[in-house]
Amino acid sequence: MAGYNGEQSLLFHTNLLASAEVHILNDIRLQTPHYITQLDTLILTPTFALIIETKNFAGQLYFDHTFKQVKRTLNGKVENFMDPTVQVDLQRDSLKQWILHDDLPTDYPIETLVVISNPSTLIEASKFNYDVRKRVIHAHMLRTKFQELQLKYTNHFLSNGQ
Template structure:
């Protein structure tokens, strides 16, 4: 049973918003475009597991996707997929990397060869060891919970990737799998771990606790890419031709380029503001970002969205987070 669904990462939404709001000639544009492509590829790789995870009996397993929770006061650890059962736990770390992958035991590195180019990565086997240790430590701190055995695997999700390793690299042979191997791997673990450690009721409480402590990653992309908010393009973007700025006419947004009109084109622009600049906005900030001059029109737009407000008169601000679910 899936107890925490896999959702489109906030980072992807932020990268898409940043590309919309930067001129294509901006010096960081291609770098951001590449970062978005990598993030989307990673997410698609994680999604490719879902079909094979569906074969696991829902009455035996609880599945949590994309979880991130505190390890200590200053750090978090993140797991792509965590499978809970009464007898054992399983960490799945997904790598959607194309090309030929070589797990080098001697130097504890992953070498990727693609289009004749050789590139080195940190060894994912070290990563799952660290995740194993972090999860074990986190569970040990919950004194009322027995400590079930933890198994961890690297799942190479790209279908055409060729996997190689150093001779006699036992760990790579045991820990690196393909998505179709997930049900068979879990079945093998069931035969190996026969003792019930954590009955289903406390197991469900553990799943609930993990979800409560989950803290989504919320990167500040302007800081990360060293972009000032003054560099962002202002104005409402046309949902039809993606050009800007739209003009406000008789209660609608009019596009002077493709001549289409929209009642709520401003919503996506306010979503961009939330993703890139901040969670709240004032009347003046809205006028500046949407490029409209009328405070009255700005207030009508804000009030129509039924946003939570704080402050009074000129100091009033509106919370934008609920707009992310706006259709």
């Protein structure tokens, strides 16, 4: 239920991005020749795609770059989880495979984000873990990050119909 609630709370932020050229798809299942992948949110624009993995973690999160895991501390209890940046990278690979089989442009840029939907969650990483600082955000920062990507990608790869 926590995951579902996190995805629902992200809807407010993703709906702010919607336009005639921005298509937001939720709970997408992609079938490739070898496996099925579930994407929390896929945002398609003519210039890039954005895969969002939503996490509704509470407490304090520490992203361990060396072992690709996340340590959560909540109410004095410590738990380890798989690093969601690894998960969203696998989702990007699946989307690339799917694109190959659907005759879409293979050079279509695909970005990934991990969005922490709980605004009180403390996100930490070592100062050397640039990847986390660039790809893990709180939900309220989604619009800002999306605007940065719109400035980064200006070449059109897809038509609205595609």
